[in-house]
Amino acid sequence: MVDVRVAPAPVPSPLPWGLLVYTLLGLIGFGVYAFFVPKNSARDAAIGAAVLGALAFAHVRTLLDWHTEARVVQAKHRAQLMGQLSASGLFSGPLVAAEEGRDPVPPNAMDELRLSPFGERMGDISVVSSATVAAPDESARRIEVGPTAVYFRTRWFEEGLSRDQEQLTTWGVVLAGLSMLVFVFGVFDFSRRVAMGFVDHRTAYAYLSPAMIGMLVLVFVPVVFGIVLGFMERRYNVFEFAGIDNYISILSDTDFRNPQSFYFKLAVTVMWTVTNVFLHVTIGLLLALLLNDSMLKARGVYRVLLIVPWAIPNYITALIWKGMFHRQFGAINFLLDALGFEPVAWFQTFWPSFLTNLSTNTWLGFPFMMVVSLGSLQSIPADLYEAAEVDGSTRWQRFRYITLPLLKPALVPAIIVGTVWTFNMFNIIYLVSGGAPNGATDILITDAFRWAFERDRYGYAAAYSTIIFLLLLVFTLVTNKATKATQGAFE
Structure with missing residues (x-):
């Protein structure tokens, strides 16, 4: 008799908010610089490049921290499952459990149970209770159980790492584009003109602030959310980062x-x-x-x-x-x-x-x-x-x-x-x-x-x-x- 119970994996923060904070601080900092310091193209370009480099470093560091948090949570979760299965006296390796008297679960039947690279569950890794070990067959590699079937592959971890690398690359490209906005706004004197406009017409902007806040909440935030959602795709009721796959699919149909x-x-x-x-x-x-x-x-x-x-x-x-x-x-x-x-x-x-x-x-x-x-x-x-x-x-x-x-x-x-x-x-x-x-x-x-x-x-x-x-x-x-x-x- 084997009692294997696996709790749902804790989900790390689904969005690295630090990235947005770093970008916002960069924009504000460059705006302050452009407002108080006289314009100089060469110096602005150098400062812009420095800000861009600092933001890129901050983005990479935040992504790595986020990646590490997700991987640690998943590793602990999988270690718990592996430990409980090992304690049952069964061999280590791919295990297939099928209902008694039925065919074994096919190798791809439980793929949707994998965890996404950022720690979100792609299905329920639930409870296997009262599993009767009936002389495990090494060739078939299965456990016959009562009402529940579980399939576990050691390749999960390696596949997760591969997905992480692909998505981190795409995130890097997107965030590099956000960082470039800081450089462009500063070099072309955009932030200076915006800041001076606020200072020169502060009374008018004070009267407009309720409408501006409404526009920010009701228009700007949904637009940004829609743009971000365009880089996602829903699989098994969970949104995963898909990079530019959606755009390629739309524009490639000629x-x-x-x-x-x-x-x-x-x-x-x-x-x-x-x-x-x-x-x-x-x-x-x-x-x-x-x-x-x-x-x-x-x-x-x-x-x-x-x-x-x-x-x-x-x-x-x-x-x-x-x-x-x-x-x-x-x-x-x-x-x-x-x-x-x-x-x-x-x-x-x-x-x-x-x-x-x-x-x-x-x-x-x-x-x-x-x-x-x-x-x-x-x-x-x-x-x-x-x-x-x-x-x-x-x-x-x-x-x-x-x-x-x-x-x-x-x-x-x-x-x-x-x-x-x-x-x-x-x-x-x-x-x-x-x-x-x-x-x-x-x-x-x-x-x-x-x-x-x-x-x-x-x-x-x-x-x-x-x-x-x-x-x-x-x-x-x-x-x-x-x-x-x-x-x-x-x-």
Whole structure:
């Protein structure tokens, strides 16, 4: 009779918080240095390199301490199991326990019981009680027990070390990138300008601090968490560090004709964004020009009526339009039938399904551009048009050389914002077409949602979302630089 009881392994801290502390201290230190010391490129580069080296050393030391803590806990846990098995008088080596009268447990059946490199349990190493040793067979190497089966391999420790080395290498690359931020911020005088801005406008920042704290907690922290989650993958209900595997998996699928590939979704998203923004701006600007005409009667009534689509919550509008496109009972097909056309199965092929989404979002989006354009048009002095008319200019010339240039300061930022909104317009795609047919009309944001909540791949979805964030960040920075849309806003 053998009684082997193994308690669950204690789990070390799942995150080396010291790494974040070291990085934060480096940023603060470099910011203080850049603020109080006059700028010198060579000296800044040297100081930056020194800070980078110190942070790298701190990162490596923290990782090693974390690694040692996890390995010690696991080694003690395994030693306890080995000691109890050895005390039973059984041989040392791979042991397989199977229920009496059944086949031995296959060698890979209990792989999920291994411990991850950082000490998290990947399953239950539970209790083996009342194990009756029935003349162990050296060739079969098994223990026959009652209701419980246990499989133990001495290779666990070696496999764990190999995984540790791979993950430490990846962590080193990630943390080296974080350290480089310290160097870049200092060398390019970013921290000095930020610090001086806080000092010069401390009263304004004091009033803004509640909103800034809210943004930090509700926006910045979730964004950082999502970026970190993109380097993880869930296996057996435990998140493991996966490095850049999720990003490689997303970007390496180059089958552009496959509706499930990232690049197909990206092409659909770009087409969706460009067509929507073009229609929003065109329709909104035309209506604004019409409503700005002093000869038009009841302009106030028209303004209210045209703003209504924007005022209604978009999910309600999406459901209404989806009903309108119903094949049997939809208003659109009733109208087509009245005109002598055949009913259309709107959601069975790509282009009709895409058109349903486009129509719905155009209805929702043009009022915003109309309001922005109308407000800007009303700020243009009438004297400019009168002088141009006296000089013999045509209506088109007045529009081209007076209206458009003076609309630009208001219209360009609105177009940038509208592009970002449309790029991430989840509700319309998800509620109207639902990605039909077969996910072909899904855009990037809806596909990321499906990876998380339908396919249960949270790390993959987080990496997907990070790529979306980077695409929009690059677009915003480039368009701001090219159009100078926010020039003077941060001066």
